[in-house]
Amino acid sequence: MITKRDYYEVLDVGRNASDDEIKANYRKFALKYHPDRNPGDKESEENFKEAAEAYEVLRDPQKRNIYDQFGHQGLEGSGFSGFGGFEDIFSSFGDIFEDFFGFGTGRRSRTQVQRGADLRYDLGISFMEAAFGTETEINVEKMEMCPECGGSGSESGTHPETCSYCNGTGQVSRNQGFFTVRTTCPQCRGKGQTIPYPCSNCRGTGQVRVNKKVGVRIPAGVDNGSRLRLTGEGEAGGYGGPPGDLYVFIHVETHDFFGRHDTDVVCQIPISFVQAALGDKIKVPTLNGDKILEIPKGTQPGDLFRFRGEGIPSLRSGQRGDQVIQVMIKTPTSLTKKQERLLKEFASLESGKLSNKFKNILKGSLNSSS
Ligand SMILES: [Zn+2]
Ligand SMILES: [Zn+2]
Numbered sequence: 001m002i003t004k005r006d007y008y009e010v011l012d013v014g015r016n017a018s019d020d021e022i023k024a025n026y027r028k029f030a031l032k033y034h035p036d037r038n039p040g041d042k043e044s045e046e047n048f049k050e051a052a053e054a055y056e057v058l059r060d061p062q063k064r065n066i067y068d069q070f071g072h073q074g075l076e077g078s079g080f081s082g083f084g085g086f087e088d089i090f091s092s093f094g095d096i097f098e099d100f101f102g103f104g105t106g107r108r109s110r111t112q113v114q115r116g117a118d119l120r121y122d123l124g125i126s127f128m129e130a131a132f133g134t135e136t137e138i139n140v141e142k143m144e145m146c147p148e149c150g151g152s153g154s155e156s157g158t159h160p161e162t163c164s165y166c167n168g169t170g171q172v173s174r175n176q177g178f179f180t181v182r183t184t185c186p187q188c189r190g191k192g193q194t195i196p197y198p199c200s201n202c203r204g205t206g207q208v209r210v211n212k213k214v215g216v217r218i219p220a221g222v223d224n225g226s227r228l229r230l231t232g233e234g235e236a237g238g239y240g241g242p243p244g245d246l247y248v249f250i251h252v253e254t255h256d257f258f259g260r261h262d263t264d265v266v267c268q269i270p271i272s273f274v275q276a277a278l279g280d281k282i283k284v285p286t287l288n289g290d291k292i293l294e295i296p297k298g299t300q301p302g303d304l305f306r307f308r309g310e311g312i313p314s315l316r317s318g319q320r321g322d323q324v325i326q327v328m329i330k331t332p333t334s335l336t337k338k339q340e341r342l343l344k345e346f347a348s349l350e351s352g353k354l355s356n357k358f359k360n361i362l363k364g365s366l367n368s369s370s
Contacts, residue, residue, distance in 0.1 A: 004072045007054035015068075019059065026055035045178075114238035116143070119246045125218060127255035131265075131287055131312045133220035137213045140246060143235040144210045146202035151236070153206040158197040163188035207236050216248055221263070221315040226250040257285060263321025264311045270328045271295060286310045286323055293325060301329040 008015055011025045029051040031037075038044035057063045057075065066074045121138055145151040154160055162168040166185035170192040173180050184190040198204025214233050222228075227249055234244025252260075259266040269284055279297035283290045286307060293305055304326050311321025335343065 005050065007057055007067060010050050010054040011058065013058075017058075022055065022058045026051060026059075030055075114241040116235035116237040116241065116244035118244040119234045120249060121246060122249050122251060123216070123218075124251045124253060125222075126253050127258060127260070128287070129218065130222050130224075130250070130252045131220060133222075134218050135215065136218065137215050138248070140212050140214050140233070142210065142212060142246075143207045144212065145236045146199060146206050146208045148201035149199035149206060151206040153195050153199055153202060153204040155197040155199050158195075160193040160195050163192055163194050166192065168192040206238075214246065218250070219315060221313040221318075222250050222252070223260070224250065224252040226315070258287070260312065261324070263314050263319075265321070265323045266326070267323065268326045268328050269293070270330045271299070273329050273331065276300070276327070276329050284323075284325055287312075295327065299327055299329075301327070303327050 008017070011017075011022060011029065013021050013025050017025075030048065033044040033048035033051065035045060035048060038048075057067050063075065070077070119140065119142055121140060123136075123138060125134065125136075146153070149156065152160065163170070163185060165187035166172050170185050170188060170190040171182045172185050173182050175181075185192070188194050195204045199206070202208045214230065216228065216230065218228070227247055230246040230248065232243050233246035236243050257267055265287060267284070269282065271280070271282060275282070275295055276299040277297065279299070280295045281292050282295060284293045284307075287310060291307060291310070293307075295305075304324055307323040307325070309320050310323035313320045332339075
């Protein structure tokens with residue numbers, strides 16, 4: 001003979017406990033022994049069932065009355081037999097678990113909304129478009145809510161019906177020893193409803209594939225690899241869920257003349273060795289048209305010059321970087337007789353100057369080491 005513990009003892013409440021006290025203590029024990037928190041623990045399992053059974057009786061004035069007068073045997077006589085398994089417990093007290101524990105019943109999955117998928121679009125733009133920003137339209141192929149049925153999937157004038165296979169629960173149960181295993185209903189795929197007259201436009205899915213034109217505003221300063229997010233322009237959500245987002249990945253084409261380093265525009269300008277030696281004023285293309293750059297006397301190959309504020313605006317601050325100009329000195333490849341004669345004359349002067357200079361350097365180093 002199986003001896004059953006007293007229900008008041010199980011829930012640790014007095015004989016005159018109020019409904020609220022009983023409920024509060026049941027919650028406490030159910031949480032403590034919940035199978036999700038004690039996976040595989042047989043003792044917790046028994047305690048969990050015991051508490052549920054006690055609560056089932058004491059929360060019901062009629063059952064509580066019978067129990068108070070006749071004890072366990074009285075309840076058996078009235079047809080009460082406790083619970084078969086977790087499934088029974090969860091289906092009886094589902095509200096408590098959802099309201100106070102936020103886990104356990106698995107019932108919510110049926111009505112859970114699904115956010116739509118995010119989409120990616122790769123967009124190529126020119127160097128100038130990246131520098132100044134632009135507006136464009138892109139064609140995005142995506143799933144949208146069916147306009148014919150408003151996403152319901154039913155032909156107009158008809159309605160979804162409760163699934164006959166699972167009686168609308170979206171799940172089917174199967175006993176496996178002590179446990180009841182629940183799986184998604186194969187007929188309605190968990191929705192709990194079937195559509196007897198599917199919408200002809202979307203074949204009952206509630207969504208249709210569309211080619212949508214989406215306007216994209218590209219801010220000045222985007223760079224290769226920049227990513228723009230267009231909220232809500234992704235695929236439609238399921239069961240009334242919100243749509244996903246559309247991510248536009250920017251690919252910037254290279255420019256023949258300008259390069260880029262962060263917010264600085266970089267370029268190389270060829271000048272003759274005469275310009276480098278004597279100094280000159282030259283025209284340099286910038287993002288905003290040509291500008292005059294003054295080359296000082298004695299400019300060396302690779303020297304850098306800057307046009308302040310002629311670069312690309314920062315995406316964050318909007319402040320423009322600089323244009324950095326590197327001079328490249330070109331050596332002439334064809335000279336006239338006269339140019340050649342003059343250069344040779346120049347060279348003879350230069351070598352004398354150089355040798356004098358070297359003599360001085362040598363003298364200096366000899367002096368300092370002695
Ligand atoms: Zn079903
Ligand atoms: Zn439709």
